[in-house]
Amino acid sequence: MSFLPVVFSSPLMLAALVVLPAIWWLLRLTPPKPVTEVFPPLRILAGILKREETPSKSPWWLTALRMLMAALIILAIADPVVNPRVGTLSSSGPLALVVDNGWATANDWERRVRTADALITEAESADVPVSIVFSADRENDGVPGTATAARTRLAAAAPRPLRPNRAEAVAALRTGLDGTRPGTLAFISDGIASGDDTVMRDLAGLSPQSLRLIEGDGGDAIALTGAVNEADAMRITATRLESAAPRTVALTAFDTRGRAISNGSIAFAAGEATASGTLTAPFELRNDFARIGIDGLATAGSTYLLDDGFRRRRVALLSGEARDQSQPLLSPLYYINRALAPYADLVQPTETDLAVALPQLLEQKPSMVIMADIGRLPEDTTPAMTRWIQNGGTLVRFAGPRLAAAPADDPLVPVRLRQGERALGGTLSWSEPQPLAPYPATSPFAGMPRPEGITVNRQVLAEPTADLSQRTWASLADGTPLVTTRTLGAGRIVLFHVSAEATWSNLPISGDFVEMLRRVVQLSRSGGVTSEGGAAAQALPPYRLMNADGTLVTETGGARPLEIAAGATPVADGEHPPGLYGSEEGFVALNLLPRDASLRPIESTDLPMPYTSEALIGSEAWSMKPALFTAALILLLVDTLIVLFMAGTFTRTRRLRTAAAMLAIGLAALGVGIMSPQPAQAQAVPPTQAAPAQGPFDDTRPGDDDILGHLDNTHLAYVVTGESEVDRISERGLAGLTEFLTYRTTLEPGAPVGLDISKDELSFYSLIYWPISANAEMPSAAAISRIDAYMRAGGTVLFDTRDQLSSLSAVSGTSPNTERLQAILSDLDIPPLEPVPTDNVLTKSFYLLSSFPGRYTGSPLWIEAQPQSTGEPSERPARSGDGVSPIMITGNDMAGAWATDDNGAPLLPTVPPDEMQREYAFRSGVNIMMYMLTGNYKADQVHIPALLERLGQ
Amino acid sequence: MVNAVGHIVDRTPSGEVLSRAQSRAALVPDCMVEARRIANTVISGWHGRRRRGIGENFWQFRPYSDGESLSRIDWRRSARDDHTYVRDREWEAAHTIWLWADLSPSMMYKSRFGTVSKESRALVLMLALAEILARSGERIGCPGVMEPVSARNAAERLATALMHSDLSAGLPATGMIRGWSDLVLIGDFLDPAPAIMDRLGPLGRRGMRGHVIEVADPAEETFPYAGRTEFTDPETGEKLTAGRAEILAEDYRRAYFARRESLGEGLRHMGWTFIPHRTDHLASEALVSVHMHLSGMPGRATHGGQL
16 A cells, blocks of 8 residues: 555544644743752752753753654544545446355454445445345345345344355355346455355356455454363364464363363464464363353354263272272272272162172163173173173273183173183292383373383283284283273273282282273263163254354254264254254264364465455554554653653662652553553463462460460379369379479479369370369269260370278278269269289389389279280280270379479378388379370380390390 | 651750750760869869869878968877878869750751751750769850759759750850860851851860860761752752752762861861761760760870871
């Protein structure tokens, strides 16, 4: 174009340009405002300041910049429009309009209609008839009619989610014109060739006076042609018209309810017509993909429908043995379960009887049945199973002792098996356990890394046949097949020649096992397979159809049922528009473009007559307003930066400098964003992860400090009875024991803690000393229940009735304290008790003790009775298992013996007054604490005599 | 202006300054003014004159000469031999120190680099000196504000007197200052050095010993201005606009330090001391310096009499 035909929408605004000189004058006059500073030593400054260094006027180039800015704004308001439409119509014959309304026209359909309408209007004023045909419509009437009729048909036309069938349209036009030579033939094209059509040649064959090719931006169309589920992502392929410009588009995957659940992008390199991109999402999420669309392009071609071929499969699991839940690691199904649970819905039979279980499972229409070590199916279930496989089911079998022992004529194994199994490695074998060979290229496992570290000790062997290697998916290093397969009807049988648990090989506990099973599951047919009916071609009714905007609608008016025949890929056409065919339970997706199709431009060379090429209305009538405003904004930013720089903002302080730089960068980024909205959109910044909750998350609770204070160290604890003297002795006694422990052992407990059992947290203390006092208040039922929970959770309560002396002299036999203890214990879940046996750990856990005295001596220390081991020899000393007795009862007033004052002098005398008894009381306390903290670890001590004897000492 | 480096502050209340001064003074040991130049006054003080006179401390026994008051005879000493002795005491005199702080508008300045305004710092120094010197029994005066007093609460009295008087007019008449006094002048001394020397020269020639503390704000010394800046003199209101202040910084600093240098040189020729002090430094620094000069500490020898 040699010149720019510019038209101003509001030319009056240009009058404002006359004020530019005034603006010039104003701008030259006003210097930037200085910063005012108080400065006492002004006289010193005045001595050195040179007057001429303070410019009172802006530099001329700054003023020019601002002038330019003002001029740009005035021009922008005047709204110049470049290249308004010009054109004339030949009036020597009817106007023939061929309008593309295929999938690629959906985006700019409005402008296409306007363009056609403008042509019709011109024809109306030139008084020529108009013939109009639409290339994607099934029926066209090419007979020239009035402009009004043409306009009505134009208004009724809509883009269709189909590829245009231009040959038919041109044929309709030819029929309609019936030999009349059209004046102007205008082809409003989407620019994409449909099949092998030679539309331009055909149109030229109509020999019009003038031929116009009006192209929209159909060249921008992008079509998705395939989606493949890969190991960690879904790979999407797309095609476009070959273009020199690189282009990146954003992909979004939607689920069945239209929610966007994953994002990705496809980047076309310059000059490339096809590209592929990935949608990275977890496998579970990819199962939910229902539709993939290109952001900002809502056409039928840029939407790719996925059917339930991508869905999770239902997998039935069968095992030959009754499952032993107590040893799950030996159950073959355990590993399959763990491997497949993330990828498939697993169903397991409720019955162990295979004759009942198998039909039950098949009724649930599984995609795949996994049988682990089932030698032979019951006779009457085999036909049903075979039918199920022939209908498309996948049977995966694992070997095992039962399969190895099964007769060789099993119809449900992929290869003939030799009876018995082959053991590799072992005492009587020369062979070593075998690793796996690399997966063959024909196997679905191909592409997985070479299996390392997997060894097979035992397997079932296939009889060698000619086609064995083709049927082998994986083999051992020595070439014997490990995984074999056979197709049976539409289905498939897969046999793993090892067992599904880790006894025959370590494959089930390797990551390859998961990947292998996952790939086999992906191979299986989804949507459920029944064992009834044949494999005849299905006719699927339309379920949801895609409209031109790429959205699914329930309107299925003109669509015919889709015939699905084996081996034939259905193609979308006028009778079968793209969409979902089937029903809610299962459907097949029919996409606009066949897999791996590519878009080509319309052939327009070698035409017998010249043609003019132009663009749609509204595409070239280009308003310069946004560009002018953008330029003005950029100048404003530049001016701001200059002024900031001249005012010394960048040198004043570092903080200000940073702030200004941030501001400037932000503004510049904004400006760039305004200038080029397209790239900014296309960059498609992935949505940032939802930021974790910011700010201090405070989960402290009242009392945490107390708890932390008690957790730093072991503390001895006692129950506060409410009787001050008893509590004082308890506290002093435990303090004395603490001191003794610190002195004699490595245990250095903290200060003793008095507990209110009705509300204090008990679980921090391994032992709670509870002096029973008949005078104290009876603890509440809730408190006793807390004690019960404490004992059940592993804590120990040492009850001390402190009545050994009084019970000797008591007439009735039981003292009040003992009665109180009985009252307390009546609500507790108490195991059977016994006095500490001589071989109990308590007697040996630190000191060797034979009795546990306190202030008094003579009362036994009762602990939980250890179960009598009937089968074992009674000499074995460590009789019981792990348990530490949850309860200890004594009457010897231990705290009384331990109690010391601050100087370490005992508070209470022992009865009888024997200081050795006090020493033994302390040792009892040490043993009890050691027993509490170490459990039966110290039980080894009871072996000491035997060990010493063995050492010969 | 929010971004301005410095600004004018209000006058600091005397009470606040006094408490700060007392806390600074607590950090500094007592200061006994060097005795060699003590004024020959009859007012008793703590400066021993190494000669007999009025005082409390024993100086000498000398034989009684006729005509002296009999009450001066030390009978206890005289009873030890045949002569009669008189107990002489050492003449102990007080020294007068005049303190003066310049509180002109230029002192009411604080930049964001300084911790306090110059006026506040000057008052703190003055009152802290008063506190320290009064603690040592010196007589404290302030020309035009307070006659010299020898009182333990001289600092409080000075603060009270300051509340009722105006120090903004520059150094007042110094006629009442007699020779052999010490004079401590605190101010910013931003006038040209010759002008200052013209005013201080007569004082030095009258025999007074002077100590000049120049209080400066860091902004005045470092000139941290940049960009187009309009400078205002707080005393005269004169305005001066610099197009790019940062290019002036070098010249300004040179001029500023040259002025300080010549002022210090002139004062040292008079035998006075000159102590520059910045408000972003601790007041104690200046206090210790002036303390050292007043008491003739040995530090003078090591520093050659200069800071």
